[in-house]
Amino acid sequence: MEPNSLPRFSETSPSITPNTPVASASSRNMQQEDHRRAKSHGAGAVGEPSSTAQPVLSRPLRVNSCPEAVSPGGISTANLDSSGHEQVEIPPRESITYKDGFHENAYDGYGELTEAGVTYKGQLKNGKRHGLGEYTFTGGTYIGRFESNIIHGQGEIIYDNGTCYKGQFIRGEYDGQGEITYSDSSWYKGQFKRGKYNGQGELLGVDGTHYKGQFKDDKFELGEVTYKNGDFYKGQWKDDKPQPHGYTECIHSGASGKGQFKNGDMDGQGEVIYDDGTYRRGQFKQSELDGQGEETYSDGSSYKGQFKHGEYDGQGELICVDGTHYKGQFKDGEYDGQGELICVDGTHYKGQFKDGKYDGQGELISANGTHYKGQFKDDICDGQGEAICANGTHYKGQFKDNKPHGLGEATLSDGAQLKGQFKNHQYEGWPNQSSRGRPQQLVAVAQPNQPSPSVQRPTVRADPEVALRELFDRTGDPDPLINYLRKSPQKNCIELDKILLWAIEHKKKGKSNYKAMRNSLWQEYGRSLRYFSDNDPLRGKRDRENGQSVGEVQNNIKTVWRWEGLLP
Secondary structure (H helix, E strand, O other): OOOOOOOOEOOOOOOOOOOOOOOOOOOEEOOEOOOOOOOOOOOOOOOOOOOOOOOEEOOOOOOOOOOOOEEOOEEOOOOEOOOOOEOOOOOOHHHOEEEOOEEOOEEOEEEEEEEOOEEEEEEEEOOEEEEEEEEEEOOEEEEEEEEOOEEEEEEEEEEOOOOEEEEEEEOOEEEEEEEEEOOOOOEEEEEEEOOEEEEEEEEEOOOOOEEEEEEEOOEEEEEEEEOOOOOEEEEEEEOOEEOOOEEEEEEEOOEEEEEEEEOOEEEEEEEEEEOOOOEEEEEEEOOEEEEEEEEEOOOOOEEEEEEEOOEEEEEEEEEOOOOOEEEEEEEOOEEEEEEEEEOOOOOEEEEEEEOOEEEEEEEEEOOOOOEEEEEEEOOEEEEEEEEEOOOOOEEEEEEEOOEEEEEEEEEOOOOOEEEEEEEOOEEEEOOOOOOOOOOOEOOOOOOOOOOOOOOOOOOOOOOHHHHHHHHHHHHOOOHHHHHHHHHOOOOOHHHHHHHHHHHHOOHHHOHHHHHHHHHHHHHHHHHHHHHHHHHOOOOOOOEOOOOOEHHHHHHHHHHHHHHOOOOO
């Protein structure tokens, strides 16, 4: 189908590695698989949205711990214990500068410690940083609470590269409610546990991608993501990959959908709307219509019935914008089985199909008036049948290649009767009889060699109005064009008058066509008059693109209609 289905979600993203240098770049790649293009039946698949890669979701980098010293290249782990927590003893007095008193030979109270560019200013207890303090190290500054030399409690750490965390710490790690802003302007705010995103949170990537929802160990778990281009997904995640399951809503490049999902695929009842106007609704399996469903295309064509793996399969009804109408059985996207087909040229077939062709027992009324009832093979009359031509000729017997061939009998338009052997459309009589003086050929007994139209999913036209004008040119039937203009929200009455004028000035099609058009066109014309009278503040004085006022164009319409004899 085309577009076949809501694309399944199958994305990958890098993991967040602890102790990654703050200045490095790490990103999450969110990509969706392309729509599988539908099998083309003639003109091609319909409504396939363009396939574009999803924007990159850059996860802001985090700092896993808050050690004694941080170098520009990364975090020093020399002073971490086996659990990754900082355990640094205050060095001897001889190696540092200290201001304040002592208590039992230990630094105690408020003081300043300076050593090799590392400075602590704040509260001390038993020789350890304890309480509120300011800690400046190579690469940044921490202001907040300490407990026994370990960052613990509420605090704020600012790195020289611009990264900043403000929130709660437990034993040297981000833990609790906090907010971190990175040097690339990306940020995260929400809950942390042991240095990782855990719980409810909100994340903004450097490319504008926004996630809001539940995290677990730095990975998305349940939430919604909105991409810079407007794409949207709301649902479950696993290993940072969307895992739609249950009722889910999503918007992505070219389409939006909602319904039941399973393991990343639409599975169950759902509906999808594509940017080109194509709409699908029904039973889905692995992101393809499978079971009862319906498709509506932007040009107004529609199918309603059974699907299998995204193809028309089973009982269904197809209505095309040009008026072609089929109701019956399909197989693999083709007419197959018992069905009824009415074509725009007036051809009407009812009977059996195979692989999109008349095949088996059927009844055909051709556009030229020939009425055939009998056997078909590969779109031609072949086997036993009966034909009545528009000129009154009647033949009953055997056919081959759309021609009387074999034993049969015919009644000509002048009443003459022929009975016996026919060969290649010619009467040969009985083997022991002379055909002298008898007509030798039956003219137009069978319908012309005109194959049945193949099943084509209606093509989405860039401009349906152009297509409908072409249809009007070929058939003289204005109804599809008028119906389109009547229903189209883009068309106002000014444009409608232009179309009416264009249609009426095609005088070569003959007066009879215009008499048939009179009622529908005149209704629209009257509607146009009411529109200008009631709603146009200029009351008919607005100039047209061609320089004519509304009144002038309407007078031209009246003049043309008088030429055609439709007005007194």
